[in-house]
Amino acid sequence: MLTVTTERQGFEPWVPFGTLDFKSSAFDHSATSPKSDPISVTFSESMGFYILKRLFSLLPVLFGITLLVFGFLHLIPGDPAVVLLGERATPEQLAAVRAQLGLDRPLWVQYLAFLNSLFHLDLGTSIISGIPIADELKVRCPATFELAIAAMMVALIVGIPAGIIAAIRRNSWIDNLTMTGSLLGVSVPVYWLGLLLIYLFAVNLHWLPPSGRISVDQGFIFQPITGFYILDAVLQGNSTALMDGFAHLVLPAITLGTIPLAILARITRSSMLETLSQDYIRTAKAKGVPEFWVVCRHALKNALLPVTTIAGLQFGTLLGGAILTETIFAWPGIGSWIYQGILERDYPVVQGGVIFVAIAFVLVNALIDISYGFIDPRIQLR
Amino acid sequence: MLTRAQQRFWQSTSGRIGAVLAISLVTLALLAPILHPYDPTTDRDYLARLVPPSSQHWFGTDALGRDLLTLIWYGIRTSLLISVVSVSLGFLIGVTLGLLAGYLGGRVDGVISWLTDILLAFPSILLAIAIVTVTGPSLQSAMIAIAIVQIPIYIRLTRSMVLSLREQEFVQAARAIGATPFQIVVQHILPASLAPLIVQASLSIGTATLEAAGLGFLGLGAQPPTPELGGMLADAFKGGYSLTSPWTTLFPGLFITLMVLAFNLLGDGLRDGLDPKG
Numbered sequence: 001m002l003t004v005t006t007e008r009q010g011f012e013p014w015v016p017f018g019t020l021d022f023k024s025s026a027f028d029h030s031a032t033s034p035k036s037d038p039i040s041v042t043f044s045e046s047m048g049f050y051i052l053k054r055l056f057s058l059l060p061v062l063f064g065i066t067l068l069v070f071g072f073l074h075l076i077p078g079d080p081a082v083v084l085l086g087e088r089a090t091p092e093q094l095a096a097v098r099a100q101l102g103l104d105r106p107l108w109v110q111y112l113a114f115l116n117s118l119f120h121l122d123l124g125t126s127i128i129s130g131i132p133i134a135d136e137l138k139v140r141c142p143a144t145f146e147l148a149i150a151a152m153m154v155a156l157i158v159g160i161p162a163g164i165i166a167a168i169r170r171n172s173w174i175d176n177l178t179m180t181g182s183l184l185g186v187s188v189p190v191y192w193l194g195l196l197l198i199y200l201f202a203v204n205l206h207w208l209p210p211s212g213r214i215s216v217d218q219g220f221i222f223q224p225i226t227g228f229y230i231l232d233a234v235l236q237g238n239s240t241a242l243m244d245g246f247a248h249l250v251l252p253a254i255t256l257g258t259i260p261l262a263i264l265a266r267i268t269r270s271s272m273l274e275t276l277s278q279d280y281i282r283t284a285k286a287k288g289v290p291e292f293w294v295v296c297r298h299a300l301k302n303a304l305l306p307v308t309t310i311a312g313l314q315f316g317t318l319l320g321g322a323i324l325t326e327t328i329f330a331w332p333g334i335g336s337w338i339y340q341g342i343l344e345r346d347y348p349v350v351q352g353g354v355i356f357v358a359i360a361f362v363l364v365n366a367l368i369d370i371s372y373g374f375i376d377p378r379i380q381l382r
Numbered sequence: 383m384l385t386r387a388q389q390r391f392w393q394s395t396s397g398r399i400g401a402v403l404a405i406s407l408v409t410l411a412l413l414a415p416i417l418h419p420y421d422p423t424t425d426r427d428y429l430a431r432l433v434p435p436s437s438q439h440w441f442g443t444d445a446l447g448r449d450l451l452t453l454i455w456y457g458i459r460t461s462l463l464i465s466v467v468s469v470s471l472g473f474l475i476g477v478t479l480g481l482l483a484g485y486l487g488g489r490v491d492g493v494i495s496w497l498t499d500i501l502l503a504f505p506s507i508l509l510a511i512a513i514v515t516v517t518g519p520s521l522q523s524a525m526i527a528i529a530i531v532q533i534p535i536y537i538r539l540t541r542s543m544v545l546s547l548r549e550q551e552f553v554q555a556a557r558a559i560g561a562t563p564f565q566i567v568v569q570h571i572l573p574a575s576l577a578p579l580i581v582q583a584s585l586s587i588g589t590a591t592l593e594a595a596g597l598g599f600l601g602l603g604a605q606p607p608t609p610e611l612g613g614m615l616a617d618a619f620k621g622g623y624s625l626t627s628p629w630t631t632l633f634p635g636l637f638i639t640l641m642v643l644a645f646n647l648l649g650d651g652l653r654d655g656l657d658p659k660g
Contacts, residue, residue: 064500072516187588187642189595192615192635195624203625320505324596328619338508339600342515354504354512362503 050373054366061362069355070114074107123352128344133352136337141356142227143213144333147256147326148318150249154257155264156311160304163268167276167303168295178265185262190321194255194328201251209248211330218244252329256322260314267310268303275303305376312368316361390655397651403644411459418455432627442629444614445621450629454637457611460604461641464525465590471529473583476536481567483537484544494537501534506589507596514602521604524597528590539582543575577656584649588642595638611638 081097082089089097098104102113117123123133166178202210209215213229214222222241224232230249233242275281276299284294323335330336334353341349391397410417427447435442441450483494501509513527547553548571556570597603598612599619606613611634617623618630 060496061499061503064496065503068500069512072512183643183646184639187592187646188639189592189599189612189615189635189642191596191599191619192631192638195615195619195631196628196635199625199628199631317505320508323507323511324599327600338511342511342600342602350512350515354508357508358504361505 047373051370054369054373058362058366062359065355065358065362066115066118067111069351069358070111072351072354074110118355123355124348126341126346126349128346128349133348136349137334137352137356139227140332140334140337142224143331144319144322144326144335146228146230147249147252147322147331147333148315150253151255151257151318152260152311152315154253155260155314158257159261159264160268160307163265163307164272164295164300164303166265166269167272168291170273175269178269182262182265185258185265188258190255190258191324191328193258194251194325197251197255198328208250210251213245213248213332214241215244215248252325252331255328256318256325259321260311260318263314264307264311268307271306272299272303275299278302305372308375309368309372312372313365315368316364319360319364320357387655391651392655394651394654396647397654400644400647400649400651403640404648407458407641407644408462410455411462414455414459418452432623432630434627435629441633442627444617444630445623450614450633453609453614454611454634456609457614457634458637458641460521460608460610461591461594461612461638464521464528464594464603465587468525468528468594469532469583469586469590471525472532472586473536473579475529476533477540477572477579479533480537480540481544481572484541485548485563485567485571491541495541498534498537501530502538506531507593510593510597511600511602514597519602519605521608524594524603527597528593531593532586532590535582535586536579539578540575543578544571547571547574581649581653581657584645584652588645588649591638591641591645611635 081094081101081103095104102110105113121134123137125132126136129136162178162181166175169175198210201208218241222229222233222238223236225235226232229245230242233239233245276295281294281299284298285291289298320335322331322333323338325331326333326335327339334357338350338353338357340346341353391401427443429447430439430443431445431447433439433443433447439449439451441454443449444453479494483491504512510524510527510531513530514523517523517526544567552574553566553570556566561569594603595610595612595615598610599616601613601616603612604610614634615624615631618627618634624631
């Protein structure tokens with residue numbers, strides 16, 4: 001599909017923004033341009049245009065995010081200068097700090113300065129620790145992503161098979177069990193589940209560590225390369241660190257993965273049920289194809305299409321939802337850092353963390369949308 | 383029509399269980415001051431701290447010697463108050479904006495959809511946290527924060543309903559006999575789109591309860607001495623009692639789950655009853 005569309009790009013003159021505003025047909029050049037043959041694909045229908053359109057649609061949202069985060073920070077009660085210096089600071093000291101932070105300039109100048117520093121990945125420094133936000137993000141980002149990926153693995157590995165089996169054995173005990181389980185999964189407060197898991201598996205059974213990413217003794221020896229501990233341990237061939245890192249990952253990943261697991265099981269089941277009722281499945285069954293092959297070769301491919309979208313959306317949510325899980329397990333990621341920032345009224349930390357997660361969330365969702373265009377070629381023609 | 387919807391509702395197992403659970407919880411919460419008068423400021427028994435569940439204290443006591451059953455009972459009131467108020471607020475604002483965006487279209491739709499996209503760009507708990515950081519932690523702040531988190535959901539839902547109904551024959555007929563846009567929206571489009579909105583509202587009370595407890599757990603919800611389920615979990619977690627006296631964790635969380643479950647089941651049942659296609 002992709003090769004076809006890219007080859008065709010040269011045939012149609014590309015009018016910039018031609019069909020961006022798809023609500024108004026007046027701008028839709030593809031509708032008026034003559035077509036030589038009915039299956040020709042204009043650029044406005046091509047994959048490249050689809051990706052461009054999706055990326056352009058990000059701009060207003062990203063602009064809004066920066067505006068909102070900037071606004072939040074200036075609505076916060078209390079003077080950042082007072083927070084920084086304490087209540088006993090003299091007016092002269094406060095004025096000096098305000099000038100240093102640029103708080104005495106007009107709001108729009110401050111916003112432009114904020115945007116400018118954002119473009120240069122300069123997010124300021126933490127009031128409490130004095131460490132630049134960008135440096136701290138670099139260290140904490142892999143921890144959050146590692147946890148989110150692990151949680152997603154838990155959700156995919158358990159949720160999708162559970163949903164498929166529930167759909168095939170509809171109304172059986174296994175279907176009822178899956179559906180009850182998934183209902184409980186979306187109803188349970190995950191941090192509570194985390195506390196119960198810690199109590200059971202770490203405190204009582206001593207099977208798994210209760211918190212952190214790596215044991216204290218390992219932490220002194222282990223030198224991370226990428227910051228993804230599991231990957232680093234594999235790269236270094238360090239089996240002790242690998243086992244240790246993995247053991248630390250299990251409980252937080254199960255905790256964080258519970259909600260996406262429940263949602264994926266539900267979506268997979270309903271999507272599978274819909275696919276299994278299609279005519280082509282009936283035909284395959286009538287031809288005498290064994291049920292196992294009907295499911296694996298015919299139904300699965302179509303049934304999993306909506307599942308990929310939901311899985312992608314859930315991955316984005318995991319990045320932000322990790323705040324509670326990371327706090328419970330003392331996981332040194334972005335979530336627990338934001339929590340600390342809230343407790344210490346360290347606004348640059350909260351601002352940096354929130355803006356990072358929001359932008360990551362938007363970008364991940366856009367990537368999912370784009371990849372969905374590759375998986376399901378019908379989507380770009382809509 | 384109504385009776386058929388009621389029939390479908392009561393035929394659905396989720397609906398039945400959800401309705402019974404939700405009605406029991408709401409009744410218990412409403413009757414608490416009559417059945418079990420309680421003053422959070424005087425309730426302390428330092429000689430009975432962290433007592434395990436017994437016939438005297440069914441759910442045990444916490445680190446200040448407070449009866450957990452009583453605290454949970456009143457905590458349910460707080461959680462229900464937060465979720466019902468915030469969902470109502472989010473519903474009203476979201477539906478109004480969704481109607482405007484869907485019916486007026488054009489620039490109004492553009493701006494409202496832009497705002498919706500921005501609000502949806504933040505994971506919900508993060509947005510709630512950001513809002514409470516601005517307004518300062520309190521019961522009211524938690525309500526406002528959770529209401530704002532709910533708004534984009536209702537805007538999207540209402541807008542899509544309006545877009546699909548706007549060109550239907552009954553709306554065109556109303557327009558043809560000279561109904562004003564306000565009449566068309568309020569008397570024709572809104573009633574026709576109510577079913578999925580009601581289903582969403584019930585499900586929203588579930589998620590709002592979870593978000594309220596999450597904010598409470600982070601110390602950003604109702605402030606002490608107001609009993610709140612998430613705050614109780616936070617006390618147990620921060621004090622380390624969750625590891626030594628597990629009942630301080632077990633029961634508050636169990637009741638949060640029960641509340642969320644009740645409204646999720648109710649929502650499923652309402653969907654079966656009101657909106658069988660959806």
